[in-house]
Amino acid sequence: MALNFCNNNSLSAITSIPAAISGGALNLISTQTASSSSTISFTSGIDSTYKEYIFKYYNVHPSTGASLYMNLSADGGSNYNVTKTSSAFRAFHQEDDGGASITYLTGYDLAQGTGSQRISGAINASNADESCSGTLHLFDPSNTTFVKHFIAETNAYGESVYSHQLFIGGYGNTTSAINAVQFSLNTGNIDSGTFKLYGVS
């Protein structure tokens, strides 16, 4: 009986591994760390490999008082101007027990807008412990038949006095593939924060 032995050379020829030992359902594609960054852009890794992409952002802190925004690109990041229609509502509560409410935010949604979509409440730069953290889901971005849905959920600590949970749902109203995503603030730089991109298999 002939036996094949495993060594460096024979393993180097392997081009695939069985699905049963794949890396799991949530696969980290890339990580970016903000450091006085005007934008954080993901211009690679968003393609037909996965049906869903998840962006996670941790402790995003601005250089000046600002809110976190995102936009989509269909040309690899040359332009972030995909037409979007979205809804926005928030749950809000202050540390002095005031302001408790859930509210639809007409100023945060988009109706066929190409500008960036707001995904967080306001964060004050002068308070060192203020930040926002959350998750953005982008569904089937490479599909060329349907629009491109997205969902974001973010909690922000703002003005040293409130918890602001913001929910965004919407779609990029295009049948072109989305292949880049950009995060930015409405003013100033992203002083610090970690952004991660995952594919869901």
Add this chain to the structure above:
Amino acid sequence: MALNKLKFNSINVTPAASEAIRFNSGANGLETASAGGSLTKISTSTASSSSTIDITSGIDSTYKEYIFIFNNIHPASDNVNFTVNFRDGSSAFDATKTTTFFQASNDESASNGSVNYESGRDLAQSTGAQMLHSGVGDDSDQCISGVLHLFDPSNTTFVKHFLYNGNNTHNSNASIQQFVAGYCNVTAAIDGVQFAMSSGNIDSGTITMYGVT
């Protein structure tokens, strides 16, 4: 006939405990790394007439995000609240929190769905436990299931955000989806999480904690 066994030297990777072999990012070689992808199961806690479920290990700087998945949490008593609290350096679960709470509900017997902010269930700089679900029923088939995200608990610069979304079979035979979010208003690291009912024990259910790499 003798068989030669595969040795780690022959595939030129450094062995590491609890790790597996995978292709590297360049897809041109092998390396040792986590075999579980980016969602790593850390522990599972199973309730059995438990007064609390305390998770006090595994929450550290290893991961930027921890996810707790609740499956079929069943109370020993009827009409009780399921709660969470956080430990921030001492042995007590008493981190100061400010939170929001809203819910969507609908009865089994009538179509009277609604969505409401619940001002009596949020917290404003409180060290007490945060309600995740209210009025949980103790019928044999009633329970709660949901997902809690805790962000960057070991960070010592920022507050600690958390998000929760779960569904509850209310004792009035209603489905209530409850949303909670907020922050532990401390810069100390959060190193423990405690789950409990407002009265009585957690009769059964599992809480599985994952780390996100």
